[in-house]
Amino acid sequence: MKNNLQFDFLVDKKENTLTIRREFLADRQLIWDCYTKSELLDKWFAPAPLTTKTKSMDFREGGHWHYAMVEPNGTEYWGYTTYLKIKPIDYYTSLDAFSNAEGEINKDLPSAEWLVTFIDKGENALVETIVTYKSLTDLEQVVQMGMEQGMLATLEKLDQLLLTINK
Template identity: 55%
Template sequence: MKPDLHYSFQADMQTSRLTIRREFDAPRDLVWDCYTWAELLDQWFAPEPFTAKTKSMAFEEGGHWHFAMVDPEGNEHWSRFDYETITPKDGYQARDAFSDPDGGINRDLPASTWDVTFEDASQRTLVQTVLTYETPEALQQVIDMGMQQGMEATLSGLDKLLAKLTGATAK
């Protein structure tokens, strides 16, 4: 049986910031690829029973990832990441927002800046994602929408994909 993987989810209402830390039982190069290649993101970046579907992606500074989370009935919930800075294998910063199917930002729902870093942690990889919202109310809104449960389920999906890619067995 695998040892427990480190996971934390902390909301700081004073700074409108959410910090998610998660270890993965895989090398950094592979975890990085899972976060930066559309073909791999589509296999894990949605909490079950949802699936992810990329419409377009250019993982480069000034590029974007436009995708939908698709529910079992086929309803699409669109989002857009706009990549601001990228340091290969170490991290990236992106602006995340809900969008329409054409990539237009939905200004009625909270947007955030994601600062995602990747670090070696022995034989594992530690990914830290810091999401910064414009206001504490925007942060509370995504928490109320189920962000914590959604992220836990989504990251578990990445565990399953990594196990498949490395030939290991997921917990």
């Protein structure tokens, strides 16, 4: 089944930003929950065939999400998100970085500030994510690492999860 859902992936090298817009066949509250509850994030937040596991999550301003994307062979890629500002079902801002299993930030890999906005689009929800990097070098590095393909594959996993939730 192929839907004509909006997907935009825009690179702005002047502002060092990625803008990702993605439409989902669900209402805004459900999409908000999928982005902000670890038991739902663990079901979709990694491109296939990777899976996600949460080590700890405290979704509040000043809180965090410490998680790993796990390959089928068991290799783990850790991330650490710090939540800055939250306006429930409208938006949140966060700092996102690569880390180790102990939650120590990897300073050798790019970190970024994320603004994730949830918008009604008829019966669907649109999520707009603006990711701001500290430098053009950092932006180019994540693009080279396959950020667009990874986001596309990850958001398709959310589509699949929504099919099971919306039944």
